[in-house]
């Protein structure tokens with residue numbers, strides 16, 4: 001007679017739930033001029049600790065998809081789970097970054113990083129220590145007492161990154177966080193993010209228009225086609241970590257770049 005499995009064994013045999021899973025997700029916005037189908041159908045799974053970028057033409061629904069994962073927009077159909085739990089409202093566990101860092105101008109850099117904690121409970125000395133550690137990690141320690149207006153655009157986004165990480169979120173959601181930066185700062189931010197992500201390996205979704213940035217940062221890249229949008233490609237990025245800038249000189253990097261570029265441009269034009 002076979003022994004009944006103990007609870008621990010049964011759990012170990014099951015594959016871990018995907019950190020983020022979307023199944024048959026659709027989004028239709030109601031607008032004054034009629035319904036707008038932002039996402040026709042999206043299904044994907046993102047494993048714990050995976051960094052996934054979403055590429056696609058402008059207006060194809062990338063931000064909408066991320067907002068649905070964040071629970072800031074409801075799905076019209078389909079379901080999204082984070083750590084196996086259905087997303088039914090704002091994901092307070094998610095760290096978020098947007099193109100605009102939206103820092104509070106009257107607060108210091110340190111207090112901006114601590115702001116999400118301040119909004120949810122009393123700030124403890126441990127929170128302060130974590131904020132200080134994060135500021136060191138994003139190379140802003142000497143600027144901790146400055147106001148946002150005294151910082152460059154790249155430095156403000158570093159504050160936003162530290163703020164996104166302050167509550168040690170389970171997932172990190174980033175919507176074109178570097179797109180307003182100049183090319184050199186943008187490259188530097190990519191390197192910083194790769195280094196910081198290497199030390200935490202957070203499950204991450206990163207939206208970008210830069211194919212090179214997506215390849216450099218990601219484990220996988222999802223490509224969305226033009227509306228009515230679906231996911232038309234799901235590509236694994238083969239380069240080892242930690243990623244070094246020299247990876248861009250690898251012929252396989254360029255081949256992947258050209259493949260993704262063709263895929264994005266191949267998607268049919270807007271009707």
Ligand SMILES: Nc1ncnc2c1ncn2[C@@H]1O[C@H](COP(=O)(O)OP(=O)(O)OP(=O)(O)O)[C@@H](O)[C@H]1O
Pocket residue numbers: 029030031036037038056057058059060061062063064065
């Ligand atoms: N709140 C909203 N109400 C109505 N329509 C919206 C809303 N947000 C987005 N849309 C529409 O949904 C479609 C997808 O927009 P979304 O911002 O998700 O695309 P995107 O791929 O992130 O675009 P971009 O790359 O230009 O930032 C667009 O046609 C847009 O006009």
